[in-house]
Amino acid sequence: xxxxxxxxxxxxxxxxxxxxxxxxxxxxxxxxxxxxxxxxxxxxxxxxxxxxxxxxxxxxxxxxxxxxxxxxxxxxxxxxxxxxxxxxxxxxxxxxxxxxxxxxxxxxxxxxxxxxxxxxxxxxxxxxxxxxxxxxxxxxxxxxxxxxxxxxxxxxxxxxxxxxxxxxxxxxxxxxxxxxxxxxxxxxxxxxxxxxxxxxxxxxxxxxxxxxxxxxxxxxxxxxxxxxxxxxxxxxxxxxxxxxxxxxxxxxxxxxxxx
Amino acid sequence: xxxxxxxxxxxxxxxxxxxxxxxxxxxxxxxxxxxxxxxxxxxxxxxxxxxxxxxxxxxxxxxxxxxxxxxxxxxxxxxxxxxxxxxxxxxxxxxxxxxxxxxxxxxxxxxxxxxxxxxxxxxxxxxxxxxxxxxxxxxxxxxxxxxxxxxxxxxxxxxxxxxxxxxxxxxxxxxxxxxxxxxxxxxxxxxxxxxxxxxxxxxxxxxxxxxxxxxxxxxxxxxxxxxxxxxxxxxxxxxxxxxxxxxxxxxxxxxxxxxxxxxxxxxxxxxxxxxxxxxxxxxxxxxxxxxxxxxxxxxxxxxxxxxxxxxxxxxxxxxxxxxxxxxxxxxxxxxxxxx
Numbered sequence: 328x329x330x331x332x333x334x335x336x337x338x339x340x341x342x343x344x345x346x347x348x349x350x351x352x353x354x355x356x357x358x359x360x361x362x363x364x365x366x367x368x369x370x371x372x373x374x375x376x377x378x379x380x381x382x383x384x385x386x387x388x389x390x391x392x393x394x395x396x397x398x399x400x401x402x403x404x405x406x407x408x409x410x411x412x413x414x415x416x417x418x419x420x421x422x423x424x425x426x427x428x429x430x431x432x433x434x435x436x437x438x439x440x441x442x443x444x445x446x447x448x449x450x451x452x453x454x455x456x457x458x459x460x461x462x463x464x465x466x467x468x469x470x471x472x473x474x475x476x477x478x479x480x481x482x483x484x485x486x487x488x489x490x491x492x493x494x495x496x497x498x499x500x501x502x503x504x505x506x507x508x509x510x511x512x513x514x515x516x517x518x519x520x521x522x523x524x525x526x527x528x529x530x531x532x533x534x535x536x537x538x539x540x541x542x543x544x545x546x547x548x549x550x551x552x553x554x555x556x557x558x559x560x561x562x563x564x565x566x567x568x569x570x571x572x573x574x575x576x577x578x579x580x581x582x583x584x585x586x
Numbered sequence: 587x588x589x590x591x592x593x594x595x596x597x598x599x600x601x602x603x604x605x606x607x608x609x610x611x612x613x614x615x616x617x618x619x620x621x622x623x624x625x626x627x628x629x630x631x632x633x634x635x636x637x638x639x640x641x642x643x644x645x646x647x648x649x650x651x652x653x654x655x656x657x658x659x660x661x662x663x664x665x666x667x668x669x670x671x672x673x674x675x676x677x678x679x680x681x682x683x684x685x686x687x688x689x690x691x692x693x694x695x696x697x698x699x700x701x702x703x704x705x706x707x708x709x710x711x712x713x714x715x716x717x718x719x720x721x722x723x724x725x726x727x728x729x730x731x732x733x734x735x736x737x738x739x740x741x742x743x744x745x746x747x748x749x750x751x752x753x754x755x756x757x758x759x760x761x762x763x764x765x766x767x768x769x770x771x772x773x774x775x776x777x778x779x780x781x782x783x784x785x786x787x788x789x790x791x792x793x794x795x796x797x798x799x800x801x802x803x804x805x806x807x808x809x810x811x812x813x814x815x816x817x818x819x820x821x822x823x824x825x826x827x828x829x830x831x832x833x834x835x836x837x838x839x840x841x842x843x844x845x846x847x848x849x850x851x852x853x854x855x856x857x858x859x860x861x862x863x864x865x866x867x868x869x870x871x872x873x874x875x876x877x878x879x880x881x882x883x884x885x886x887x888x889x890x891x892x893x894x895x896x897x898x899x900x901x902x903x904x905x906x907x908x909x910x911x912x913x914x915x916x917x918x919x920x921x922x923x924x925x
Contacts, residue, residue: 362675362695439771447730447762447777528764532756544668544735544763545899546675546695 365549370556373549382538383557389533390522391561393449397456397525398518404457405464405514406507412465413472413503414495426465434459435524447530455525460518467510471503505581508573515569519562535561622825625651625832627661628670628679631766631858633785633868634706634813635683636850637876639857641839650835654828665765666734674699674818681832682816685739686887687894689816693908694900698819700911703833704883705813705840709874710740710803711788714780715773720800723751727758729779732772735763737899739812739890740803744782746893747806773797784812786860786868793864804873811883811890812874822911833878833914840878880915 348367355366365373377383412419412426437458445451475498483498526536535558542550625647629638638661641647647659662679664670667688673679675697682689683705693699714720718729726748734740741763745755755761762769762778766787772778774796781791782803791797803810815836822829843850851866858865877883884906891904 360696362692362697442772442777443775446775447772528768532760541736541763543672544666545691545737546668546671546697547691548695 362546362548365552369549370552373547373553374557377550377553385533386535386538386554387557387561389531389537390526390535390558393452393525393530393534394456394518394522396449396453397521398460398515400453400457401460401464401514401518402511405461405510406468409465409468409507409510410472410495410500410503413469414491414499419469426462430462432458434521435527438524438528441525442528447528449530451528452522452525452530452534456518456521459521459524460514463513463517464507464510467506467513468503471506471510472499474506475499475502501580504578508577512566512569512573515565516562519558519565523558621655622828623655624658624660625656625681625828626679627659627681627683628664628673629661629683630664630666630670631860632787632813633850633854633865633872634685634709634874636843636854637705637836637839637878638683639853640843640850641835643853643856644839644842646835646839650831650838651828654825654831656828665767667738668735671697674816680818680821683813684816685734686811686814686883687739687742687890688737689814689909690891690894690904691737691899694902694904699816700819700822701814701880701883701887701909702817702822702829702911702914703815703836704811704877704880705815705836706874706876707809707812707882708802708804709812709872710743710782710784711799711872712744712780712782712801712803712806713773713788713791713797714800715776715797716795718779723748723753723801726780727753730760730762730777731780731782732762732764732769732778733782734765734784737894738763740782740784742890742893742897743803743807743810745897785872785874786854786865789864789868789871790860793867799871802873807886809882809886811886814880814883814887826914830914830918833918837878837918840876844876878915879919880910880912884910884912 351364352367355364355369358364361369374383408422412422434455437455441451441454445454479498479502480494483494488494488497522534523536523539526534527540531537535554539551539554539558542548542554627638627642627647629635642659642661648656651659662670662673664673667685670679670682670684671688671692674682675692675695682699686701689697689699689701712731719725731744733744741761744761748755748759753759762772764772766783769778769781769783770787770791773781773791774794780797780800781787788799792799803812815833817829817832843853847869848866851869852862854860854865855862860868887909888904888906891900891909894900895903
C-alpha cells in the first residue's frame, strides 16, 4: 500500500516536471526569440556542451568553495553569538542594537568593502555570502535559546547542573537545536543566493555566478539560463542533504516526539 | 429644417480645411510626421560619445526631428556597452551610442539593429600602477588587468593585442571585467595592477597620481574603430526619414565638437559631472578622433567580428550585411557634396 502511494507520488512529480518542460519548450518556440526565452532543448544543448568542456565542473567547484567559506564563517559567528545573546541578557542588550542596524543592509551593498578588506580573493566572495547567511543563523539560535522551556532549566538546576556552561551545553543547546537547524537551513538558502552577487566583481575566472554575468554580457541567454538552473539544482541538493543529516543525526532524538 | 444647411456648410468647411492643409503641407514625404513621437537614446559616460551630448545640450535632437513628429527624446546612461545592448534587446532604446563590439554578440543572438554612422576611433589607454615597471607587453605577464566586461571593445582590443604579443589572455594574465568606476577603485586599492579603459578614465586616474598611461589603444591597434551609432531595424524599416535626420544631426554635432573642443569639454563636464579641467585634459591627451563616417570603422569592425567569433563569443561569423547599413550615410554625404 505504502509502496504504491510512493510510486504514485513519483509519477505525479515526474508528470509535473515534464509538463513544465513541455510548456516551456512550446512557449519558447512560439516566442521564437532566444534572448527573450531560450527553449528547453537549447538550454539542454548548452548544458551538454558546458559539461563536455569541463567548464561546469570548474565553475561548480569554485562556487562551492566560496559558499563553504561564507557558510563556515556564518556558522562559526552566528551560533556562538546567538547563544550568548539568547542566554545572557546584558550581552543581548549591548549587542542587539548593533545587530539590528547591520542586519537590514543587503549583502550586495557590502561588495565594495569586501574588495577593500579582502582584495579580489575568494575570501571577499566568502564575506558577501557570510553577510547573507549569518543573520538567519544568529536570529534562530537566539530565538531557540530564548524559548528554552523554563521547566527544563529548573530541572537541570535541581539535578545539579548549576554552572552557566553546563546549563547551556546540556540543557539549552539540545532544546534549541531544531531552531538552530532551521536557521542554518534558511542561512544556506540566502547564502547560496548571495553566490551570484559575490561573484559579480570577478574574483576569479570561474564560478557559477561569474559565468551568469559573463554570458549575460555576451547576451547568450541559453547559457545564462543553464547556469541559473544549475544554481537552483545545487541549492536543492544541498538543502536535501542538510535535511537528511539533520533528521538522521542531529535531531534523531526527535523521532516520535512529533508526528 | 435649419440643420440640413448647417450640415452642408460644415461638410464644405471640413473638406476645405482638408484641401487647404493638403496644399500647405510639406511637398516632400520626408517632412511628414511618421507617427513616432518619442525617441529613446542610450549612451555612456565617455568623451567618446560627446557628439550625442552636444546635440542634446544644443537642443538639436528635438529641433531637427520636430518636423518628423518627434516631440520628446529620452536618454539612458549605461556604464558599459553590454547592459546598453541588453536594453536594446529588451526594446527600451531606439538609438545607441555604443562601442562597435557590444552590438556583435547582441546581433548574433537576435538583435535586429544596424550601425548607421561612426562616432569615434581609438581613445582608450592602458594605465599601469606607478610601482610596476613597463618596457614591453611582456611586463604585463602575471598581472591583474581590469577592463570593460567580455564582448566590449576594450576587452576585445586588449585580448587581441596580448595575443599579437604572444601573451595568452586566458593563462598569462588575469583580465577582470567591470565598469569604469569599480575598475578605478580596484586600481586605487591595489586589487588590480592595471586598467584598460576609455577616456576620460585614464586622465582621471593620472590626475589622482597613483598610475600612469603606458600604452594608448592606437598603438595596440592603429586607427581601430571604437564607438558607433546603432539604430533598431524597426526604426530603419518604419521611419527611414527619422534615421536619416538622426545621422544628419549626428554629423552636425560631430563637426561642432571637432571645431570646438573647449565647448565639447564643457558639455561633457556638465553632462557627466567630471570637472572641466579633467575633461579638457582628457580631450587633449587622448589619441581618439571623433568621426561620423561608418565606412572608416567598417574594416576593423569586421575584424572584431572575426576576433569575437574565434573567442567563441559569437556563434556565427558576422558579415558587413549583418552589422552595417551604409546607405543612409552615403546618401546624405552625396547630397551634401552636391550642395
